[in-house]
Structures are given as C-alpha cells and as structure tokens.
Amino acid sequence: MEIWSDPKTMRKQHPIIAERFPDLHPPFAKQAAVLEANRCLNCFDAPCTAACPTHIDVPKFIKKITSLNLSGSAQTILDANVLGASCSRVCPVDVLCEGACVMHRYNEQPIEIARLQRFAMDSFHAGGRKLRRKYLGSRAGKIACIGAGPASLACAAEMAQQGFAVTVFERRELPGGLNTYGVAEYKLTASASLREIELIEDLGVAFRFGVEIDPEGLRRIDREFDLVFIGVGLGQGHGLKIAGGDHSDVVDALDFIAAYKMARITNTSGKVAVIGAGNTAIDAANAAMRLGAEEVSIVYRGKRESMSAFDFEYEHAKLEGVRFLWQTLPIHVRADGGTLEVLHCTKVDDALRPISGSEFSLPCNLIITAIGQSPLLSLLESAKGVTLDKGRVAVERETGQTRNPRYFAGGDCVNGGREVVDAVADGKRAGTAMARQLEAAYARF
Amino acid sequence: MPDFEVKFAGIASPNPFWLASAPPTNCGEQVMRAFDAGWGGAVWKTIGEQVTNTASRYSSIDWQGQRMMGFNNIELISDRPLNINLREIAEIKKRYPKNAVIASLMVESKREAWHKIVSQAEDAGVDGLELNFGCPHGMSERGMGSAVGQVPEYTEMITGWVKEKARTPVIVKLTPNISDIRVIARAAKRGGADAVSAINTINSITGIDLDTLTPRPNVDGKSTHGGYCGPAVKPIALNMVQQVASDTGSSLPISGIGGIATWRDAAEFFLLGCGTVQVCTVVMHYGYRIVEDMIEGLEGWMLEKGFSTIEDFRGMTLPRVTEWKHLNLNYKIVARIDESKCIGCDLCYIACWDGAHQCIHRDRVTGPVDGPVELHATPASIEAVTRATIAVTPIPKLDGNARNGAKNVTPLERIPRVDETECVGCNLCSLVCPVDECIAMVEVPTGLAQETWEERTRTKECAAPPLHG
Numbered sequence: 001m002e003i004w005s006d007p008k009t010m011r012k013q014h015p016i017i018a019e020r021f022p023d024l025h026p027p028f029a030k031q032a033a034v035l036e037a038n039r040c041l042n043c044f045d046a047p048c049t050a051a052c053p054t055h056i057d058v059p060k061f062i063k064k065i066t067s068l069n070l071s072g073s074a075q076t077i078l079d080a081n082v083l084g085a086s087c088s089r090v091c092p093v094d095v096l097c098e099g100a101c102v103m104h105r106y107n108e109q110p111i112e113i114a115r116l117q118r119f120a121m122d123s124f125h126a127g128g129r130k131l132r133r134k135y136l137g138s139r140a141g142k143i144a145c146i147g148a149g150p151a152s153l154a155c156a157a158e159m160a161q162q163g164f165a166v167t168v169f170e171r172r173e174l175p176g177g178l179n180t181y182g183v184a185e186y187k188l189t190a191s192a193s194l195r196e197i198e199l200i201e202d203l204g205v206a207f208r209f210g211v212e213i214d215p216e217g218l219r220r221i222d223r224e225f226d227l228v229f230i231g232v233g234l235g236q237g238h239g240l241k242i243a244g245g246d247h248s249d250v251v252d253a254l255d256f257i258a259a260y261k262m263a264r265i266t267n268t269s270g271k272v273a274v275i276g277a278g279n280t281a282i283d284a285a286n287a288a289m290r291l292g293a294e295e296v297s298i299v300y301r302g303k304r305e306s307m308s309a310f311d312f313e314y315e316h317a318k319l320e321g322v323r324f325l326w327q328t329l330p331i332h333v334r335a336d337g338g339t340l341e342v343l344h345c346t347k348v349d350d351a352l353r354p355i356s357g358s359e360f361s362l363p364c365n366l367i368i369t370a371i372g373q374s375p376l377l378s379l380l381e382s383a384k385g386v387t388l389d390k391g392r393v394a395v396e397r398e399t400g401q402t403r404n405p406r407y408f409a410g411g412d413c414v415n416g417g418r419e420v421v422d423a424v425a426d427g428k429r430a431g432t433a434m435a436r437q438l439e440a441a442y443a444r445f
Numbered sequence: 446m447p448d449f450e451v452k453f454a455g456i457a458s459p460n461p462f463w464l465a466s467a468p469p470t471n472c473g474e475q476v477m478r479a480f481d482a483g484w485g486g487a488v489w490k491t492i493g494e495q496v497t498n499t500a501s502r503y504s505s506i507d508w509q510g511q512r513m514m515g516f517n518n519i520e521l522i523s524d525r526p527l528n529i530n531l532r533e534i535a536e537i538k539k540r541y542p543k544n545a546v547i548a549s550l551m552v553e554s555k556r557e558a559w560h561k562i563v564s565q566a567e568d569a570g571v572d573g574l575e576l577n578f579g580c581p582h583g584m585s586e587r588g589m590g591s592a593v594g595q596v597p598e599y600t601e602m603i604t605g606w607v608k609e610k611a612r613t614p615v616i617v618k619l620t621p622n623i624s625d626i627r628v629i630a631r632a633a634k635r636g637g638a639d640a641v642s643a644i645n646t647i648n649s650i651t652g653i654d655l656d657t658l659t660p661r662p663n664v665d666g667k668s669t670h671g672g673y674c675g676p677a678v679k680p681i682a683l684n685m686v687q688q689v690a691s692d693t694g695s696s697l698p699i700s701g702i703g704g705i706a707t708w709r710d711a712a713e714f715f716l717l718g719c720g721t722v723q724v725c726t727v728v729m730h731y732g733y734r735i736v737e738d739m740i741e742g743l744e745g746w747m748l749e750k751g752f753s754t755i756e757d758f759r760g761m762t763l764p765r766v767t768e769w770k771h772l773n774l775n776y777k778i779v780a781r782i783d784e785s786k787c788i789g790c791d792l793c794y795i796a797c798w799d800g801a802h803q804c805i806h807r808d809r810v811t812g813p814v815d816g817p818v819e820l821h822a823t824p825a826s827i828e829a830v831t832r833a834t835i836a837v838t839p840i841p842k843l844d845g846n847a848r849n850g851a852k853n854v855t856p857l858e859r860i861p862r863v864d865e866t867e868c869v870g871c872n873l874c875s876l877v878c879p880v881d882e883c884i885a886m887v888e889v890p891t892g893l894a895q896e897t898w899e900e901r902t903r904t905k906e907c908a909a910p911p912l913h914g
C-alpha cells in the first residue's frame with residue numbers, strides 16, 4: 001500500500017483516488033451554465049435564498065452568470081458564505097435551495113443552483129481572486145477559534161475581513177475539519193477544500209496546527225484572548241460494543257474516510273460490513289465499493305423508512321452497488337487466528353427485539369462502524385460559564401453567544417451534527433456578533 | 446382543407462410562404478431544395494452588377510441564452526456572375542413551373558441600366574420583379590438601395606422606368622429607415638408599382654466586442670452599420686405594414702417581411718393585410734424545413750377559425766387598429782391571480798411595486814389591507830424578514846422525518862394578492878408572470894357608457910389635449 005501522509009502532497013489528489021472518486025456532479029461548461037442560469041426566473045424574496053442556511057442571494061448570483069459577471073457572481077456568494085465553493089459541492093440541495101425552487105411547482109426540474117454556484121466559484125479561484133476586506137487596517141481585539149472546521153473558518157474569515165486579529169487552533173495537520181477529512185471525495189476533494197481555505201489564510205488569519213486544546217490549553221487561551229469561538233465539531237464515533245468489537249479490522253467510519261481521503265489507504269479488498277444507516281455509513285460504504293471491495297453490506301437494525309440518511313444518498317448508494325440488510329442487529333465478531341471472518345447477526349422485529357432462530361453469519365474482512373459521533377464533553381464542560389444542553393453547547397441562535405459572554409460557539413458542537421452550510425451560517429453569525437461586541441468594548445476607551 | 450393558393454398582384458403561388466431575397470435564395474440548387482421542402486415562392490438574392498463581399502458579414506443578438514433573436518448583415522447584393530444567376534432562374538422556372546420565382550433587382554440609377562436588367566430577368570422567365578430600394582448598407586453608399594428608397598422622388602422615378610419595360614408585376618421593397626414609410630409607398634404607387642413588400646432591414650450596430658473594442662461583425666479590425674432583421678424586428682415590421690395597409694394613398698398589395706419565425710407571425714401579417722409573407726433569418730438559422738410547421742400550423746388555425754382561404758381573413762384586424770383618441774376611457778380591467786396556478790415567484794409583486802402602481806401585496810397571511818402604498822409592507826422590509834430568519838438543513842435524525850411542506854404546493858404567504866381598488870389594469874403583472882393564464886385581466890363593469898378622449902374633450906369643451914404622454 002502506498003503511503004501519502006505528507007500533508008503538503010494533499011494540495012493535489014492522489015492519482016488512484018482521483019480515478020476512483022471522479023466528480024459526482026461534474027462542472028458546467030460556460031455555455032451550459034449561461035443557459036441554465038437563464039432558466040432561473042429571478043424570483044423576488046426567492047424561496048431558494050430563504051432555504052439556504054447562509055441566505056446566499058441565489059437569483060442575484062445566478063443572474064450575474066448570465067451576463068458573465070463571474071467575479072461579481074462569486075462575490076455575491078462569498079458575501080453570504082465564505083465557503084461557497086465547498087458548499088456548492090457538498091450541500092444536500094434537495095432539502096435546501098433546490099428543494100425550495102419554485103420550478104417544482106412549474107413541472108420543471110429545479111434550477112441547478114449548486115452547480116451554478118460551483119461554476120462561479122471555480123472561475124473565482126481560477127482567476128486567482130482574493131477575498132474582499134470589509135475594513136482596511138487592523139482593529140484592537142484578539143480572537144481565538146478552536147478547531148479549523150467550517151464553523152471556525154467562517155467565523156475567522158468574517159472577523160479577519162472586519163480587521164480583527166484571529167488565531168485558529170487545530171489539532172490536525174490540515175485545516176477544514178470534516179470538509180477536508182470527512183466529506184465524500186467524489187463531492188469535495190481534500191485539495192479543493194484546502195484551496196478555498198488558502199484565501200482565508202491570505203486574510204491574515206493565523207493557524208496553529210497540531211495543537212489539541214485541552215482544559216489547560218483553554219485556560220491559557222482564556223487569559224490571552226478577548227473572545228473565543230468554539231467550533232470543535234463532534235468527537236469520535238461510538239464504538240461497536242459487542243464481543244470482538246475491539247478487533248483491529250473493526251474501524252470507525254470517520255477514520256476509514258479520513259484515511260482514504262489522505263490516500264493512506266487506496267485499496268479495500270474482500271467483503272465489508274458497514275454498521276449504521278446514516279449519511280456517514282453511506283459515504284463509508286460507497287467509498288469501500290470504489291476502493292475495490294468485493295461486496296459491501298449496510299447492516300441496520302431499523303427499516304428503510306427509519307434510516308437517517310437522506311433519500312438521495314440512499315438512492316445513490318444503491319447505484320454504487322451497496323447491499324442493505326434491514327432489521328439486522330450485529331451480535332458478535334468472529335476472528336480466526338487474527339483475521340476477521342464473520343459478523344454474526346440476528347434479525348429483529350419492529351420493536352428491535354431479536355427474532356429467535358433468525359441468526360446468520362455475514363462473512364466479512366472489514367467492519368466499518370458508523371453509529372453516530374459523541375460530543376467532546378470533557379473539553380466543552382471545562383469552558384467556564386459555558387453550559388451544555390444534551391451534550392450540545394447552549395447558545396443564543398442569532399449570535400452564537402454562550403452563557404459566558406466572551407465565548408461563542410457554532411457548527412456541529414452546537415447543532416448536534418447538521419451540514420457544512422449550517423456550520424458556515426453559525427460561524428458567520430457569531431463572527432458578526434463578535435465584531436460588534438469588540439467594536440463596542442474598544443469604543444469605550 | 447384550407448386552400449393556400451394565392452394570387453399576389455397577379456403572381457400565382459401554391460402558398461403564401463416565400464423566401465425573402467437573401468442568402469437562402471442565393472443559387473438554383475438552394476431554391477430547388479427550398480421548393481422541395483414546401484416553400485411557395487422565392488425572391489432571388491438581389492441581382493445586378495456583380496459585387497465583392499467582406500469576411501465577416503453577419504452578427505447577431507442573443508437573448509437569455511437563445512441564439513439569434515436579432516440578426517445583422519453587411520453583405521451586398523449577389524456576388525455571383527449575373528449570367529449564371531439568370532441561367533439558373535430559367536432552369537428553375539422550367540423544373541418548377543408552379544412555384545413563384547421573383548427576381549430582386551438593383552442597378553445604378555440609370556434608365557438604360559434598369560431597362561436592361563428588367564428584360565434580362567423577364568427573359569429568364571421570372572414571375573415578377575422586386576425592386577430592392579431598401580438595402581441600408583454598402584449599396585446605399587453607391588447611390589442604390591435605401592439611397593433610392595429614402596427619397597420619394599427617386600422611388601417614383603425608378604419605379605416608373607421599370608414599369609416602362611416590365612411585362613410582369615413589379616413589387617417595390619420598402620426600407621424602414623425613414624420616418625414615415627407611407628410617403629415612399631405612395632411614391633411607389635405613383636410610379637406604377639403593382640405591390641410593395643415591407644420591411645427591408647433596419648440600420649443597426651448589433652454590438653461591440655468588449656475585448657477588442659471592435660463592433661460586430663469584425664472586418665479586419667473595423668466594422669460598419671448593417672441591416673437588422675430576425676424575430677426582434679417583427680413588431681416594427683407589423684407597425685409599418687399596418688401603416689401602409691391602412692393608408693388610402695398607397696393601397697397596394699403588400700408582401701409582409703420582417704421577423705417572421707412561425708405561422709403565428711405569418712398569420713399576424715395576413716391579418717394586417719399582407720397577401721404573402723417573406724422569410725429570411727429563421728431559414729438561415731434552421732433551414733428550409735421550418736416551412737412545414739408554418740403551413741401546418743396556419744392550416745390548423747384556419748380550420749379552427751373556419752377560414753378556407755387567406756382572403757377570408759386577410760386584413761381582418763385592420764379596423765381594430767385605431768388612434769389613441771378613439772380608445773374607450775371607461776373600459777376597466779383588473780388583474781386576478783389564479784391561486785391554483787401560482788408558483789410563488791413573486792415577480793408580479795416586485796414588478797407592480799417597482800414598475801407599476803404598488804397594488805400587489807404579500808399579505809394573505811397577515812390579513813389583506815386595501816388602500817394606498819403607505820399601508821403596506823415594502824419589498825425591502827419583506828426581504829429583511831427573510832434574511833433575518835434562521836434556516837437550517839432539515840436532518841431526519843434531528844428533526845424527525847418531517848419534510849417541510851410538499852415541494853409542489855405554493856405556500857399561501859407567497860401567493861400575492863391584487864388590491865383591485867388600486868389596480869389600474871396596466872397588464873404588467875400578467876406579462877411578467879411565468880405561468881400561462883395564471884394572472885387574468887378581468888373586465889369590471891363601471892356602469893359608464895363608452896367615452897373616448899376625442900368625445901370627452903369635445904363634450905366637456907376641454908382645452909387642447911396635453912402635448913405629452
């Protein structure tokens with residue numbers, strides 16, 4: 001197996017990964033983009049804009065494509081969403097902007113908003129453009145962002161654009177959070193995620209990589225910085241708590257996905273069982289298929305109707321060739337002389353009770369667990385004055401402010417695990433509120 | 446089955462669809478394929494002294510992703526040798542005796558030159574002659590084309606010369622590049638023309654290449670004004686046709702030209718009095734095959750309306766075109782939105798607020814309010830509410846499997862409402878609405894008798910009508 005662990009090499013895609021994970025939604029050619037953009041009605045108070053968590057002015061950026069004002073179009077996107085390029089690739093648009101498009105009521109396909117957004121953003125990047133500053137010069141006030149995922153990045157970009165000094169602390173080697181390490185490669189390549197973040201670095205945001213903030217680190221930050229944004233996302237996946245679940249070929253979906261995205265693995269062989277039926281399970285199963293697995297089965301205790309993956313993700317997985325085993329509960333993992341052999345399962349009834357006599361063995365060489373991530377409780381609980389609600393940081397929604405007025409939070413650690421665009425919206429709202437707060441504080445001197 | 450055979454100023458044609466004098470009628474091989482496709486007649490690409498053309502020659506206006514809404518050319522008359530054109534005309538008349546072949550002519554403004562070309566064309570066997578007094582570029586600099594068609598005296602004189610010689614009907618092709626087209630039509634009539642055709646192309650500069658700063662079409666870094674045609678010019682052509690058709694001073698058969706793309710356009714030209722129509726740009730765009738739909742579509746419409754010949758409805762709309770002062774000021778209509786059709790784009794709302802009379806509102810949920818503009822939420826305040834709302838991605842695991850409303854049902858708050866007490870019946874909302882028949886303009890009885898401006902100023906002994914408006 002080839003090892004590609006040098007983060008620098010991630011600025012381009014590994015050739016095997018590139019071949020196995022081509023664009024799911026290939027980019028528009030110019031003429032096709034203009035035609036599609038012309039199809040948009042330019043609705044007033046457009047429902048697509050209302051449905052987008054970052055409220056991108058969709059008809060405005062689309063109409064700018066029709067006149068080939070592409071930098072203006074990208075600017076409209078970036079004004080609302082600094083990660084407009086990655087959102088255009090990863091947003092579940094069926095339940096967002098495109099799901100709200102009036103074309104559904106017009107017996108027509110909705111406007112391909114996300115692909116148009118990508119078209120404008122790609123041209124922005126290709127043209128070597130930079131993010132706009134809203135305040136020229138620097139202002140008093142030091143901000144720390146914990147985590148370099150979409151939430152923190154949006155917050156940091158907003159603050160930096162407004163002239164404040166921002167430092168981002170990230171435990172990994174690369175920025176982007178799940179945008180870089182988690183999202184399916186056929187939607188967003190790690191390299192595209194990083195390219196977008198370079199523009200945020202350009203604004204002067206300082207990044208400290210390889211720094212895991214623990215309660216002690218948080219105390220130091222508390223002393224050094226005026227305001228703190230917590231954007232740490234969610235923690236490790238829940239483990240498989242059955243006999244044999246600690247075998248080394250039982251891996252967490254997030255680790256598996258990060259490994260292939262970093263090209264630390266470029267190949268999967270034999271049969272694979274994926275436990276869980278959320279979006280992460282689907283991503284892991286699709287990836288295993290594309291990496292060469294002989295057979296991939298999703299093992300889920302509930303029925304099709306209760307799976308938490310989006311409908312379009314389920315449909316996509318079927319096209320990739322993934323098998324679904326509904327109402328199936330894993331009982332134990334059997335290994336023979338160290339190598340993984342079978343996953344023993346039982347069928348369950350609607351109340352999730354095992355049906356006796358229905359036990360069967362699922363041959364497999366790799367088990368991927370995708371049964372939800374747990375919150376990063378130890379860190380969050382150590383932030384003084386910050387309160388949690390069912391493991392999520394409690395905030396005022398409009399500002400992201402926690403019970404400690406110097407602490408703000410957003411993204412998965414606040415909303416329990418939604419999407420990239422939700423994290424960006426949270427980060428931007430918090431950044432705007434934090435800037436306002438600092439302005440008011442320093443104006444007094 | 447409707448009968449499409451027409452006799453236009455004495456020229457018989459199996460149907461009224463002719464190709465205009467232009468590239469589609471450049472040579473015999475083309476015209477034969479056109480007749481095979483179903484075209485009734487062809488006005489040959491203008492012949493005269495052989496010319497040299499430039500490269501490039503054409504440019505166009507695209508509209509919202511659609512190509513060639515308007516088309517522009519700087520090409521001159523035929524650049525083929527005259528004798529070859531004449532030989533091919535003769536050959537075609539032999540092979541297609543039923544189809545109408547008309548020679549379009551343009552020579553220098555000398556009596557002998559015109560006499561000569563007329564006899565050459567007629568000897569080749571054409572069914573009629575069209576005098577190109579309309580070409581607005583190139584030829585006009587040489588004292589031909591629109592240089593003739595813009596001066597009534599020249600038009601009358603040259604038409605007269607042609608008529609001295611011609612044995613076949615003579616059609617004068619009118620230029621639109623003049624303030625009152627009727628003046629030239631009357632001159633043509635005085636010169637003895639048997640018919641007119643209108644319109645030729647309109648002076649135009651279609652656009653400028655923003656990289657090279659050169660206008661289009663680019664000829665080695667320079668350009669010149671050209672002649673504009675294609676679907677964009679139809680309204681101008683219809684107006685000019687109507688002016689000529691309603692003018693008692695010209696009263697000649699008219700061959701309608703300008704932006705005809707479908708049978709619907711053709712029907713409109715017939716309704717304003719045309720006896721045949723001529724087509725160029727759409728054929729250059731899609732080829733001769735489009736004539737099938739022109740014939741079939743018109744046939745279907747005629748059957749539906751109970752017309753069996755073009756004559757049955759030719760000119761029928763003319764009495765309905767009148768002067769503003771004869772329009773009924775007591776006719777009131779208002780816009781009505783069909784809720785079941787509305788898709789909630791709210792284009793009617795913003796159009797009425799920004800471009801009309803602020804009488805469409807988004808207050809179905811908050812409670813309807815009738816009356817002046819101050820009482821209502823403005824577009825900006827409506828948008829501000831939306832932007833301040835926190836929207837999240839609905840996640841099955843966190844939000845249950847609830848979908849936020851069926852995608853194909855328009856939420857009530859997005860269906861606008863017309864305040865009929867304020868609506869002036871201008872049509873704007875119904876024009877912007879993307880859904881067919883969603884906004885109807887409905888008549889509301891005023892109980893008042895019809896009254897025109899002329900009647901009102903006469904009966905009330907008002908002062909002179911305002912000069913503007």
Ligand SMILES: Cc1cc2nc3c(=O)[nH]c(=O)nc-3n(C[C@H](O)[C@H](O)[C@H](O)COP(=O)(O)OP(=O)(O)OC[C@H]3O[C@@H](n4cnc5c(N)ncnc54)[C@H](O)[C@@H]3O)c2cc1C
Nearest residue numbers: 147149150151171177178213232233411412418419420423
């Ligand atoms: C497998 C998978 C696929 C997904 N696919 C999609 C998709 O297709 N579309 C979509 O819109 N969303 C998708 N999501 C969801 C999306 O990735 C998240 O909602 C989004 O990334 C949340 O952003 P965040 O900034 O809150 O957290 P994260 O992206 O998780 O970023 C948090 C960052 O904080 C760092 N961090 C954590 N603790 C510390 C600490 N103590 N010290 C320093 N740094 C720390 C982490 O290393 C990480 O970089 C997916 C999620 C997963 C798991």
Ligand SMILES: Cc1cc2nc3c(=O)[nH]c(=O)nc-3n(C[C@H](O)[C@H](O)[C@H](O)COP(=O)(O)O)c2cc1C
Nearest residue numbers: 465466467491518577645674675703704724725726
């Ligand atoms: C490329 C081109 C060349 C033309 N050449 C002539 C010509 O030689 N003689 C003429 O009378 N009209 C000429 N015309 C005008 C057409 O006959 C016709 O009047 C005009 O195009 C309007 O019709 P349309 O809108 O269907 O194109 C030409 C038009 C085009 C586009």
Ligand code: SF4
Nearest residue numbers: 052087091096097114
């Ligand atoms: S960010 Fe996502 S939800 Fe918003 S408009 Fe773009 S693609 Fe749609």
Ligand code: SF4
Nearest residue numbers: 040041043048101102
């Ligand atoms: S709802 Fe659809 S048609 Fe309307 S503005 Fe948005 S993308 Fe365009």
Ligand code: SF4
Nearest residue numbers: 787788790791793878
């Ligand atoms: S323009 Fe038509 S479809 Fe759009 S909101 Fe108005 S009535 Fe409804």
